[in-house]
Amino acid sequence: MLPILLLSLLFSSSSHAADFCVADLTGPETPSGYHCKNESAVTADDFVMTGLGVPGNFSSMFKAAPKAAFVRQFPGINGLGISAAFVYYAPGGFIPLHTHPAGSELIVVTQGTLLAGFISSANNAYYKTLNTGDAMVFPQGLLHFQVNVGETTAIAVVGFSSPSPGIQTTSFSLFAGNLPSALVEKVTFLDDDEVKKLKKMLGGTG
Numbered sequence: 001m002l003p004i005l006l007l008s009l010l011f012s013s014s015s016h017a018a019d020f021c022v023a024d025l026t027g028p029e030t031p032s033g034y035h036c037k038n039e040s041a042v043t044a045d046d047f048v049m050t051g052l053g054v055p056g057n058f059s060s061m062f063k064a065a066p067k068a069a070f071v072r073q074f075p076g077i078n079g080l081g082i083s084a085a086f087v088y089y090a091p092g093g094f095i096p097l098h099t100h101p102a103g104s105e106l107i108v109v110t111q112g113t114l115l116a117g118f119i120s121s122a123n124n125a126y127y128k129t130l131n132t133g134d135a136m137v138f139p140q141g142l143l144h145f146q147v148n149v150g151e152t153t154a155i156a157v158v159g160f161s162s163p164s165p166g167i168q169t170t171s172f173s174l175f176a177g178n179l180p181s182a183l184v185e186k187v188t189f190l191d192d193d194e195v196k197k198l199k200k201m202l203g204g205t206g
């Protein structure tokens with residue numbers, strides 16, 4: 001009697017496991033992602049991101065235009081352990097040294113030539129010129145960069161091993177924030193003139 005009851009409970013239509021957990025972006029993001037949007041409100045649009053083929057605004061400083069498809073822009077990837085980005089680089093454009101604390105990155109060059117690399121915890125730099133059709137991985141948490149060393153616009157499609165890999169850019173952390181100049185100088189060995197110059201350039205305070 002009991003096994004039959006259990007089986008009927010297991011196979012009853014109302015007790016299936018969820019196939020997905022589309023982010024309810026009206027609630028907070030937790031370490032395990034967003035809460036699930038009510039399935040009755042989920043549509044195909046939650047699983048589709050359009051417009052990645054159109055560059056965003058090019059940064060005047062970096063001459064690059066990254067477009068993220070993280071969970072905040074792409075709610076259908078909540079809980080799936082993946083996300084993406086599309087990056088355009090004008091000639092000479094670059095993505096400054098940064099890390100994604102929560103995810104590894106796979107970059108595929110779909111147009112042009114990029115010099116890309118990362119720096120390991122042992123301070124070894126691994127860098128290489130990537131042409132159209134080449135890919136490289138940046139292991140989770142390590143500092144990395146890309147520079148367009150070609151003469152045309154370069155384009156890269158990027159995948160991450162987290163729906164919310166995060167991004168921390170070294171120069172912004174030091175010179176665009178509020179860490180006081182004296183402390184920046186103490187913890188980086190840089191001199192006062194250089195720190196003040198970079199804070200002015202990147203908008204930092206203190």
Ligand SMILES: *[C@@H]1O[C@H](CO)[C@@H](O)[C@H](O)[C@H]1NC(C)=O
Binds near residue numbers: 038039040
């Ligand atoms: C989901 O939406 C349906 C239809 O609007 C509603 O009946 C149901 O109570 C909702 N479920 C939850 C958990 O809010």
Ligand SMILES: *[C@@H]1O[C@H](CO)[C@@H](O)[C@H](O)[C@H]1NC(C)=O
Binds near residue numbers: 056
């Ligand atoms: C691009 O710049 C325009 C004008 O400054 C701004 O209105 C728009 O929101 C920006 N787009 C993105 C994707 O940042």
